[in-house]
Each structure stands twice: as C-alpha cells, then as structure tokens.
Amino acid sequence: xxxxxxxxxxxxxxxxxxxxxxxxxxxxxxxxxxxxxxxxxxxxxxxxxxxxxxxxxxxxxxxxxxxxxxxxxxxxxxxxxxxxxxxxxxxxxxxxxxxxxxxxxxxxxxxxxxxxxxxxxxxxxxxxxxxxxxxxxxxxxxxxxxxxxxxxxxxxxxxxxxxxxxxxxxxxxxxxxxxxxxxxxxxxxxxxxxxxxxxxxxxxxxxxxxxxxxxxxxxxxxxxxxxxxxxxxxxxxxxxxxxxxxxxxxxxxxxxxxxxxxxxxxxxxxxx
Amino acid sequence: xxxxxxxxxxxxxxxxxxxxxxxxxxxxxxxxxxxxxxxxxxxxxxxxxxxxxxxxxxxxxxxxxxxxxxxxxxxxxxxxxxxxxxxxxxxxxxxxxxxxxxxxxxxxxxxxxxxxxxxxxxxxxxxxxxxxxxxxxxxxxxxxxxxxxxxxxxxxxxxxxxxxxxxxxxxxxxxxxxxxxxxxxxxxxxxxxxxxxxxxxxxxxxxxxxxxxxxxxxxxxxxxxxxxxxxxxxxxxxxxxxxxxxxxxxxxxxxxxxxxxxxxxxxxxxxxxxxxxxxxxxxxxxxxxxxxxxxxxxxxxxxxxxxxxxxxxxxxxxxxxxxxxxxxxxxxxxxxxxxxxxxxxxxxxxxxxxxxxxxxxxx
Numbered sequence: 001x002x003x004x005x006x007x008x009x010x011x012x013x014x015x016x017x018x019x020x021x022x023x024x025x026x027x028x029x030x031x032x033x034x035x036x037x038x039x040x041x042x043x044x045x046x047x048x049x050x051x052x053x054x055x056x057x058x059x060x061x062x063x064x065x066x067x068x069x070x071x072x073x074x075x076x077x078x079x080x081x082x083x084x085x086x087x088x089x090x091x092x093x094x095x096x097x098x099x100x101x102x103x104x105x106x107x108x109x110x111x112x113x114x115x116x117x118x119x120x121x122x123x124x125x126x127x128x129x130x131x132x133x134x135x136x137x138x139x140x141x142x143x144x145x146x147x148x149x150x151x152x153x154x155x156x157x158x159x160x161x162x163x164x165x166x167x168x169x170x171x172x173x174x175x176x177x178x179x180x181x182x183x184x185x186x187x188x189x190x191x192x193x194x195x196x197x198x199x200x201x202x203x204x205x206x207x208x209x210x211x212x213x214x215x216x217x218x219x220x221x222x223x224x225x226x227x228x229x230x231x232x233x234x235x236x237x238x239x240x241x242x243x244x245x246x247x248x249x250x251x252x253x254x255x256x257x258x259x260x261x262x263x264x265x266x267x268x269x270x271x272x
Numbered sequence: 273x274x275x276x277x278x279x280x281x282x283x284x285x286x287x288x289x290x291x292x293x294x295x296x297x298x299x300x301x302x303x304x305x306x307x308x309x310x311x312x313x314x315x316x317x318x319x320x321x322x323x324x325x326x327x328x329x330x331x332x333x334x335x336x337x338x339x340x341x342x343x344x345x346x347x348x349x350x351x352x353x354x355x356x357x358x359x360x361x362x363x364x365x366x367x368x369x370x371x372x373x374x375x376x377x378x379x380x381x382x383x384x385x386x387x388x389x390x391x392x393x394x395x396x397x398x399x400x401x402x403x404x405x406x407x408x409x410x411x412x413x414x415x416x417x418x419x420x421x422x423x424x425x426x427x428x429x430x431x432x433x434x435x436x437x438x439x440x441x442x443x444x445x446x447x448x449x450x451x452x453x454x455x456x457x458x459x460x461x462x463x464x465x466x467x468x469x470x471x472x473x474x475x476x477x478x479x480x481x482x483x484x485x486x487x488x489x490x491x492x493x494x495x496x497x498x499x500x501x502x503x504x505x506x507x508x509x510x511x512x513x514x515x516x517x518x519x520x521x522x523x524x525x526x527x528x529x530x531x532x533x534x535x536x537x538x539x540x541x542x543x544x545x546x547x548x549x550x551x552x553x554x555x556x557x558x559x560x561x562x563x564x565x566x567x568x569x570x571x572x573x574x575x576x577x578x579x580x581x582x583x584x585x586x587x588x589x590x591x592x593x594x595x596x597x598x599x600x601x602x603x604x605x606x607x608x609x610x611x612x613x614x615x616x617x618x619x620x621x622x623x624x625x626x627x628x629x630x631x632x633x634x635x
Contacts, residue, residue, distance in 0.1 A: 068489035069449070076367060098525050099489035102337040144547075147594075148339035148566040151550035 016040075023061040026070045034077060041079070050074055052085035055100065056092065064096040072103050107142045113156065135159055138169065299356035300327070300478060301423055305578040310478055310517050311356075311424040313348030316602035318424050320590070321574050322583060325517045325541065327478055328470065329575040330508045332539035333521040335485065339547030341567045341592060342521040344600055346482050348427050349519050351376045353480040354437045355425055361444040361464045363457065364484040365491050369445035376433040379425035380599070428598045442467075448483075448491050454503040461507055468515040479516035481507075486522045497531045504538050540575035545592070559605060564593045569602055 016039075020032055037048040052058070058067050075083050089097055089109065101107055112133040136158030143151040155166045301309040301323060309324035318324045325331055335342045353360045354376065362369055444464060451457035461481060468479040486504075487494045494500075504520065511518050524532040536542055546568040549555065556562040569590045574583040590602040 063495075065489055065492060065494055069491075072365075072488075072490045073367070095526065095528075098337070102489060102523055102526055142338070143550075144338050145550060146340075148341050148547055148592075149550035150338045150547045 023058060026062055026066045030070050030073055033074065034079070037079060045079075047079050047081040049082045049084070050080055052083075054087070055085045056088045059092060059096060064099050068099050068103055071100070075103070105144045108139055110137050110139045110157075112137045139166075297477065299352070299358060299423065305576075307577050308478075308515075310480070311352050312345070313350075313352035313424065313427060314345070314600055314602065315424050315426065316590070316600075317345075317569075320571060320585065320602065321541065324424070325519075326575040326577050327515055327517060328512050328577060329517060329540035330504075330511055330538065331517065331519045331541040331543070331575075332535065333519065334536070334542070334544035335521050335523045335525075336545050336547045336567075337523055337525050339545065339567050341545035341547070341569070342484070344429070344592070345543070345545070346484055346519060346521060347376050347429070348600065349480065350482050351379065351427050351433055351437075352425060354433065354443075355379050356477075358477050359442040359464070359467060359479045361446070361461065361479070361481045362484070363446040363448050363482070365448045365488040367447065367449075369447055373438045373443070373445070374432055376438070377427035377429045378431040378433045380428045426599050429594065429600065430598045448486070448488070452492050453496060453499050454493050458503055458506060462510055465510050465514045465516055470513055470515050476515060479514070481511075481516060481518035483518065483520040486520050487526060488523065489526060494526070497527065501531065501534055501538075504535060508538055508540075536572070539573060540577070542571075542573040544570045544572060546570065559591070561591065561593065561603070564595075565591045566594055567592045568605075 016036075018032065018036060020029060023029065033050060037050065041048050052071075055067060055071075071083065071085065074080050087097075087100060113136065136156065138154060138156050141151075141153045141155075143153065145151055154169050156169055157164050157166045299311060301311075303309045303323050303326060308327040309318075310327055311324045312318055312321070333342045333345055350360060350362060350373075362372065364372060366372065444460065446457060446460055448457065464479065464481065468476055487500060507518060522535060524535075527535070548565060548567055552562075559565070569592050571585060571588050571590075574585070576582060587604045589605055591605055593601050593603060595601045
C-alpha cells in the first residue's frame with residue numbers, strides 16, 4: 001500500500017491518497033478504509049462518510065458476495081455515517097444488481113432526458129442529443145422508508161458551472177390529467193345527450209290516469225262514502241304532485257280502517 | 273378477517289392424562305388431527321392460520337428487498353418464545369446477532385385497558401344490534417386469563433423487551449457468516465433440536481428457531497444453492513420429529529427462479545411480505561385505510577400435518593398496519609369498486625374475495 005499527499009485544493013479541506021492494489025482480499029480493504037476514516041475524524045471517535053466511485057470496477061476483481069459483504073460491513077460500522085456507491089447497472093448480471101439493491105436503502109438511477117427514437121441516425125444528428133445528455137438528465141429515486149413504504153421521486157437535473165440544479169419533471173414528460181372522479185364501475189358523469197334525455201323522462205305516477213283523478217281500489221266495500229269523508233278530515237295528509245298539468249295524485253291514508261288482509265294485489269291498478 | 277374453523281373429522285384423538293399437561297404449558301394449544309399449535313406472536317396471524325404455527329413445521333417468509341416487514345414477523349415470533357420461556361435459536365447474517373435481542377418488542381400486559389377499549393367500542397357499535405351482544409361476551413371472557421399463560425401476547429413494538437427475559441435463557445445466537453457451507457450451522461441446529469424431542473410420554477417445552485435472511489448476499493454460501501437447499505431439507509426433516517417450529521426468511525429476488533420455487537415448495541407454511549409505495553394517490557383511492565398501512569402480507573400455504581385436506585383461506589392478502597404505532601395488526605383489504613378494464617395490479621392481488629372484478633356490471 002502506497003500513500004501520498006495532494007496539495008490543498010481549498011482551504012479547510014485536506015486530502016490524502018492511499019493506493020491499495022490488492023482487491024482479492026476485501027477484508028483488508030475494509031480495515032484500511034476504516035482506519036483511514038478514523039484518521040480523518042478528530043480523535044478517532046467521530047463519524048465519516050464513505051463514497052465508492054465504482055463498484056463495477058470492484059466487481060471485476062471480486063465476487064459479488066465479498067463486495068456485498070464489504071458494503072454491508074461498512075454500512076453497519078458504528079463510525080460510518082453514510083455510504084454511497086456508484087454502479088453501471090447495464091453491465092452486470094441481474095443477480096449482482098439485485099444483491100446490491102437488497103442491501104441499499106436508497107436507489108437512485110439516472111437516465112437521459114430524451115432518447116433518440118431511431119437508433120440508426122447519422123452521427124451528425126446524434127450530436128445535439130449527446131450534448132444535451134452531457135448537460136443533464138432525469139434522476140429517479142426509490143427511497144426505502146423505515147416504516148416499510150417506498151417513496152418514489154423523479155426530478156430533472158442540469159449541470160451548470162456553479163453546481164447541479166434539480167427541477168421537477170417538466171410537463172413534456174408524461175403528465176396525465178387525473179380527473180377527480182375515482183374510477184368506478186358505474187358511470188358517474190352524464191354527457192349532454194344523457195342530460196337532455198333525463199329531463200324528458202316521465203316519472204311513473206305522472207301519467208297515471210291521463211289527467212283524470214284515479215281511484216285506486218283497495219278492497220273496501222263502501223268506497224265512495226269513505227273517500228268523501230276522509231277527504232275532508234285528513235286534508236293535511238293529502239299529497240298531490242302536479243307536473244305541468246299532466247295529472248294529479250290524490251292520496252288517502254287508509255291505515256285507520258285497514259283490513260287485516262286483502263286478497264287483491266294492490267299493484268293491479270298501477271298504470272306505468 | 274378469515275378465521276377458518278378447523279375441520280372436525282370423524283376420528284378424534286383420545287387425550288391421555290399426559291397430554292392434559294399441555295394445557296398447563298403456556299404457549300401450546302391443541303390443534304386438529306393430533307397436532308399442536310405454537311403462537312406466532314401476532315394475534316391476527318394466529319387466527320388466519322387457524323391457531324398458530326403447527327409444532328414440527330417449517331415456516332418460510334419471502335422477503336421484499338424494499339421493506340423490512342419480515343423483521344416484524346421474526347421479532348414477534350422470538351419475543352413470544354422468550355415470554356413463554358421457550359428455548360430459542362436465532363441466526364442472522366449480521367455481525368452481532370445477540371444485539372438484535374435488544375430490539376425485540378415487549379409484551380403489553382395491561383389487558384384491562386385493552387379489554388375496556390374493546391368493550392367501549394362494542395358498546396357503541398351495538399346500540400342498534402343489541403341482540404348480538406351476547407356473542408361478544410364469549411370473546412371477552414378469553415381476556416380474563418392470567419398474563420403468563422396467555423397463548424399469544426400483544427407486543428408493543430416501541431418498547432424493547434426487558435432484559436430478564438433473555439439474559440438467563442437458553443438462547444443461541446449464530447452468525448450465518450461463520451458457517452462457510454452451512455454444515456456447522458446445521459450441526460448447531462440439530463443439537464438444538466435434540467433438546468426438544470417428540471414423544472408421547474412427556475411434553476417438554478417447545479423450541480423455536482428463527483433464521484433471518486438465509487441467502488443474504490454477505491454470506492459465502494449464498495451462491496451455493498444446492499447447499500442451501502439440502503440444509504433446508506434436512507432441517508425440515510429434523511423438525512418434523514421434534515417439538516419445534518422454524519421460521520426462515522429469505523429474499524427470493526436474489527435467487528434464481530427455480531431455486532426460489534424449490535424453497536417455497538419445501539415450506540409447510542409460506543408467507544410473503546410486500547412493500548407499498550408511499551403517497552400513492554391511486555392506491556389511496558383504491559384501498560381504505562391506506563394511511564395506516566405499512567405493507568401487505570400474503571399467505572400462500574398453511575401447514576397441514578397428519579391430513580390430506582388443504583386449508584383454503586377466504587382471503588390471502590392482508591394489509592399490515594401498526595395500531596397506535598405499536599402493535600402489528602393484519603386486516604383484510606377493503607377495496608373500493610374499481611374500473612375493471614384498467615387492471616390495476618394491486619387490486620387484482622388484493623381482492624378480498626379472491627376473484628377480481630373484471631368487466632363492467634350490466635344492469
């Protein structure tokens with residue numbers, strides 16, 4: 001293991017470079033990282049963050065299991081505050097990607113804003129896309145919260161002189177307007193035609209009798225005289241429904257002198 | 273909630289005097305077909321499985337890499353064992369498995385508060401249907417038991433288990449990393465299980481084995497699938513002839529599909545947990561109670577020992593909720609009517625009746 005020192009870039013930071021060549025034994029690498037970290041913090045008790053530039057490189061020399069072991073040991077080390085690593089997701093097999101996703105708590109993936117639709121374009125036409133991709137892209141984050149829910153976030157970023165700026169996804173990307181009505185199996189909204197038709201519907205009792213008052217036979221013998229009496233005494237119980245002169249419904253409450261049972265079907269007189 | 277009644281066969285086991293001592297051993301319960309039940313630590317899960325985990329069975333939990341819900345199941349399982357003074361073997365890929373014992377939940381002993389709450393709720397709910405009160409009184413009488421002999425405790429996930437529960441116990445904590453090809457781990461399991469043999473003469477205290485994340489990427493044996501498979505198979509055989517229950521959680525996303533399927537077939541009881549997206553408006557409209565949900569639990573297989581009749585559950589997917597942030601409850605999913613043509617995947621897997629509504633209704 002060789003070590004060296006780089007001249008200070010900005011006041012207040014110090015850098016130190018250690019070259020470690022042997023990737024076969026990741027346990028030693030782990031110890032070296034932890035030692036280096038301890039030296040960085042004051043009196044060896046503080047916490048430090050670890051960033052690994054390319055796990056893809058490590059996976060070239062070591063198996064996924066030893067790399068995963070290294071990462072999880074670093075993660076669970078009491079002095080490591082956070083751990084950040086980069087990976088090229090398209091060059092590894094799914095098992096390796098799945099293993100790394102398993103031990104991570106946040107996954108961020110970046111992609112270009114626009115992809116060329118036709119892959120067979122001439123080089124000169126590709127340039128604007130490449131330039132655009134160099135300057136920014138989209139980032140998708142899956143954040144595993146402690147309570148077990150997964151939060152998904154997507155933002156656009158662009159790289160400028162001063163730093164990286166994040167903005168919410170522009171509306172050019174898919175934004176489906178959501179109507180406030182929930183999707184149900186019933187059609188809760190009416191089209192114009194349906195609205196007109198509804199206004200035209202004649203309700204059943206409106207056309208009964210065609211303008212004349214009707215007598216609903218309810219199985220009593222002395223119909224006429226009873227009705228005449230009741231009409232005067234229970235005026236307040238009478239309900240009438242008039243609809244533009246179409247018909248009238250006069251209702252007599254007959255619960256006072258109701259017979260225990262009646263053989264006739266009361267629905268016989270309905271005229272719908 | 274699906275609580276299935278055990279099928280009563282025409283044969284019934286003649287309980288001898290020795291077996292009567294089972295009722296005095298806390299944490300054991302008679303089940304159908306001469307089996308015995310052990311509590312899982314989660315009241316709702318016991319009800320769904322028809323009484324608990326069958327003694328001598330292998331329970332496997334399929335993890336979701338995005339959610340730690342399998343830890344809830346393991347924690348409750350282990351805590352229940354410790355409360356009942358049952359020997360426990362715990363293995364995990366972590367560096368310090370014994371430290372995990374400090375994160376186990378503590379049982380809630382204030383049953384009066386709980387039963388009073390339930391009573392009050394039921395009082396309000398049954399004003400109109402007052403005639404049904406007589407059925408609820410039967411349930412309340414179950415809570416009048418002594419706390420020590422309660423079959424399944426309610427665990428407070430925010431409070432850690434008191435030290436005296438696990439300081440003096442026979443608890444084996446094993447690091448899975450130590451065992452290069454699982455042979456040493458297998459030997460430890462076998463010796464643990466020999467402490468709890470099964471014979472009709474005397475019933476010793478049942479044992480519990482909890483293996484967390486078998487096949488996690490940190491362990492060397494994780495790529496040796498045949499080793500893991502033979503380990504699980506031999507563990508299952510040993511468990512069958514002993515008075516213990518083993519709960520193994522494994523991440524199926526890390527395995528090849530055929531290996532994952534084989535592990536699933538080896539299980540007697542198979543359960544899977546699933547994460548749910550946070551602040552998903554679609555899901556909030558679809559499911560009632562979405563705000564309190566932390567995940568989904570699906571029961572794929574229920575152990576049936578000494579019988580050929582399978583258990584068919586009314587509902588297989590349940591929502592996991594933390595009641596008052598402290599105790600885990602499982603509820604059947606309540607689903608709003610959906611537009612059948614959109615085919616939202618959560619709805620089709622979460623339907624209570626087991627058949628998703630497809631196609632528009634015709635009136």
